[in-house]
Amino acid sequence: MGAAAAVSKKFHLNLPVFLGTSEGEAGYLGVKLAASIAGQFKEGGKPVFLNGDHIHSLEKLKEMAEAGYDSAVFDASELPFEQNIEMTREAVRLARSINPDFLIEGEVTHIGGSSKLLEDFPMDANLVSESLTSPEEAKRFVDSTGVDLIAPAIGNIHGILKHLPNPRIDLARIRAIKRATPAPIVLHGGSGLRDEDFIQAIYAGVSVVHINTEIRLAWRKGLESALASDEDEVAPYKLFPPAEKAVESLVFERLKLFNKLV
Secondary structure (H helix, E strand, C coil), X not given: CCCHHHHHHCCCCCCCEEEEEEHHHHHHHCHHHHHHHHHHHHHCCCCEEEEEEEECCHHHHHHHHHHCCCEEEECCCCCCHHHHHHHHHHHHHHHHHHCCCCEEXXXXXXXXXXXXXXXXXXXXXXXXXXXXXXXXXHHHHHHHHCCCEEECCCCCCEEEECCCCCCCCCHHHHHHXXXXXXXXXXXXXXXXXXXXXXXXXXXXXXXXXXXXXXXHHHHHHHHHHHHHHCCCCCCHHHHHHHHHHHHHHHHHHHHHHHCCCC
């Protein structure tokens, strides 16, 4: 729910925003409450949608679809390719049996890492050319599962490296996957990428960008600033606004960048 602060205060860009809850965040907040919060924005005519991010179980997917989520990333990418197809196909069938308009995104190849600061490249990341998603794999995955969107491995990782720049993404591969399948391409692991990489990826064929770690980092720095400014303050409603403002500013700038408004 990192972008909620930005969404709740400023809509002058009038752009659609996906609020994402991971399985952990959904467990903490509760899927019904998360859906209720997003629903309040929708009732006000705001272009806000709620996405379940990296859902690994059919049970959790069912819970989110029934609660009123709009979409989910069903992630079986750690499984062998054929098993990934089988599980994702079942996820598509399940979600659409609950809500025919529910969107399912599938992750083809595991990209490794998590939404946090990393000391080094994650051991489970597929970063070399031979292990990235091929156009043929992308097409077969979409055709076999019926997913609405696809998240391929294109040199990206989740999280931000502390001491090294995040890897450059494979723009030629994005273009090839775009030619191979009509499914919109989703860029995961956007945190830590250079602005020019985002722009080039969008021109190459990326339709959706996921950022998380840098939102969490902005929130933490904002909260640390609030705590440092008044060591005696204990009221959460007085400590949270700087963190919310930091998230708001970051999301605002990212939305402008991704939509080529800068």
